[in-house]
Amino acid sequence: MEGIFITMEGPDGSGKTTQIDLLEKYLEKKGYDIVISREPGGTAISEAIRKVILNPEYKEMSHMTELLLYAAARAQLVNQVIAPALLEGKAVICDRFVESSAVYQGIGRGLGVETVYEINGYALGEVKPKLTIFMDIEAKEGLRRKRNQMELDRMELEDISFHERVVKGYRHLAGLYPERIFPVDATLSIEEIHSMIVSEVEKRFFANRGN
Numbered sequence: 001m002e003g004i005f006i007t008m009e010g011p012d013g014s015g016k017t018t019q020i021d022l023l024e025k026y027l028e029k030k031g032y033d034i035v036i037s038r039e040p041g042g043t044a045i046s047e048a049i050r051k052v053i054l055n056p057e058y059k060e061m062s063h064m065t066e067l068l069l070y071a072a073a074r075a076q077l078v079n080q081v082i083a084p085a086l087l088e089g090k091a092v093i094c095d096r097f098v099e100s101s102a103v104y105q106g107i108g109r110g111l112g113v114e115t116v117y118e119i120n121g122y123a124l125g126e127v128k129p130k131l132t133i134f135m136d137i138e139a140k141e142g143l144r145r146k147r148n149q150m151e152l153d154r155m156e157l158e159d160i161s162f163h164e165r166v167v168k169g170y171r172h173l174a175g176l177y178p179e180r181i182f183p184v185d186a187t188l189s190i191e192e193i194h195s196m197i198v199s200e201v202e203k204r205f206f207a208n209r210g211n
């Protein structure tokens with residue numbers, strides 16, 4: 001069986017984790033060994049970098065430092081976890097990946113989407129997601145859902161206009177790369193969203209294969 005690589009994207013509070021759990025169960029039933037990862041994180045080194053990036057005390061962090069740290073965490077995850085899993089034919093689902101950098105650093109921080117993809121090219125090598133699910137929700141609604149959380153991290157503490165740029169950025173990328181990025185209305189019910197994701201996965205990975 002060929003490995004499959006799916007990434008889940010969306011603003012904070014868009015419900016990515018719930019949908020990843022459901023997608024995992026669905027792909028398990030299909031007979032896949034599953035690897036779930038989150039970004040930034042997923043390896044000891046990447047989790048250590050995550051703590052530096054998201055620490056609200058580091059108010060002085062430059063935007064370029066932020067971009068490079070996310071890319072460094074990603075390089076380690078790709079090298080240590082994602083590439084080997086795909087080689088073994090596993091299904092890899094990643095909670096955030098390169099599109100998070102494209103929208104948060106490229107558009108939100110204003111570093112430019114092209115710069116972000118260029119730098120991340122070094123982190124990714126040949127590893128590219130086959131399908132990117134975009135949980136589309138207004139920034140305000142996502143943050144409202146997040147407020148139930150105890151502590152907000154350095155990114156979540158950004159003002160609402162930053163998060164609005166992030167959502168617009170995702171919509172822009174979804175328009176540019178419709179063959180890879182699948183947008184879903186994240187205000188629908190959990191079950192409705194899951195069934196839309198399942199039909200997209202069926203169409204992209206399992207059509208004409210008789211399973």
Ligand code: TYD
Pocket residue numbers: 012013038039040070096097098100101102104105153155156
């Ligand atoms: P995440 O783990 O999804 O946060 P949470 O679990 O609290 O929803 O992501 C942490 C934050 O990092 C999130 O605000 C998005 C941001 N981020 C970037 O800015 N660039 C990136 O490349 C990635 C992967 C995440």
